[in-house]
Amino acid sequence: MAVIAFPALPNPELVLFDLDGTLVDSIPDLTSAVDAMLMTLGLEPAGQAQVSHWVGNGAPKLVERALQAMSAEPLTEACLTQANQLFNEHYQYHNGEQACVYQGVLAFLQHLHQQKISMGIVTNKPSQFTEQLLERLNLAHFFNLVLSGDSLPEKKPSPEPLLHAMDFFAKGPQDTLMVGDSINDVKAARSANVSVVAVSYGYNHGEQIDTANPDKVVDSLAELLC
Numbered sequence: 001m002a003v004i005a006f007p008a009l010p011n012p013e014l015v016l017f018d019l020d021g022t023l024v025d026s027i028p029d030l031t032s033a034v035d036a037m038l039m040t041l042g043l044e045p046a047g048q049a050q051v052s053h054w055v056g057n058g059a060p061k062l063v064e065r066a067l068q069a070m071s072a073e074p075l076t077e078a079c080l081t082q083a084n085q086l087f088n089e090h091y092q093y094h095n096g097e098q099a100c101v102y103q104g105v106l107a108f109l110q111h112l113h114q115q116k117i118s119m120g121i122v123t124n125k126p127s128q129f130t131e132q133l134l135e136r137l138n139l140a141h142f143f144n145l146v147l148s149g150d151s152l153p154e155k156k157p158s159p160e161p162l163l164h165a166m167d168f169f170a171k172g173p174q175d176t177l178m179v180g181d182s183i184n185d186v187k188a189a190r191s192a193n194v195s196v197v198a199v200s201y202g203y204n205h206g207e208q209i210d211t212a213n214p215d216k217v218v219d220s221l222a223e224l225l226c
């Protein structure tokens with residue numbers, strides 16, 4: 001009996017999830033923090049569409065991309081440090097405020113939980129914000145392992161967090177599935193020899209995720225329910 005509707009791996013023993021753009025729409029809160037940071041520095045706010053193209057490689061990269069796009073001045077270390085501090089202060093406050101869990105996510109997580117399948121988070125989000133968001137949206141209890149962008153020396157697209165997670169759960173790549181929304185998730189999975197399902201509704205730097213060649217693309221995680 002298949003546990004999920006994914007013929008390449010119908011009975012996974014471990015499912016690893018990306019967070020932003022896969023389980024949770026975090027763009028409204030990330031935009032609140034980015035725009036507050038930009039305005040404090042005397043710059044124009046960027047808005048949600050632009051911010052959604054900059055997300056995916058961790059908060060410091062998001063801040064750097066925002067400054068690069070919105071400031072005419074050359075980027076200095078001092079400016080980046082100040083901008084990161086401002087972003088962190090504001091995101092600490094806004095994180096989870098407007099964020100919502102995508103349609104289909106809860107049903108899928110509950111299904112895997114009932115089937116006693118191990119689940120972990122592999123996100124590039126900094127750990128202080130990951131923990132906060134999972135708690136605020138009442139998702140934390142599903143996951144026995146949460147790896148964030150600063151948990152290990154390397155983050156996605158490196159395979160390191162996926163290899164670490166498989167080690168933690170004592171599962172091999174042939175029994176593991178990665179679920180994500182961006183090319184970073186697909187690349188990390190490929191490098192770890194893990195199958196990867198992508199959601200079409202996430203961010204992926206403004207590109208269609210099909211172009212990254214995941215094993216399957218779904219419009220909702222509910223499509224994976226048997």
Ligand SMILES: O=C(O)COP(=O)(O)O
Pocket residue numbers: 018019020021055056057058059062122123124125126182
């Ligand atoms: O913080 C980010 O850059 C995105 O995090 P993600 O890996 O959960 O998509």
Ligand SMILES: [Mg+2]
Pocket residue numbers: 018019020021022056180181182202
């Ligand atoms: Mg993502």
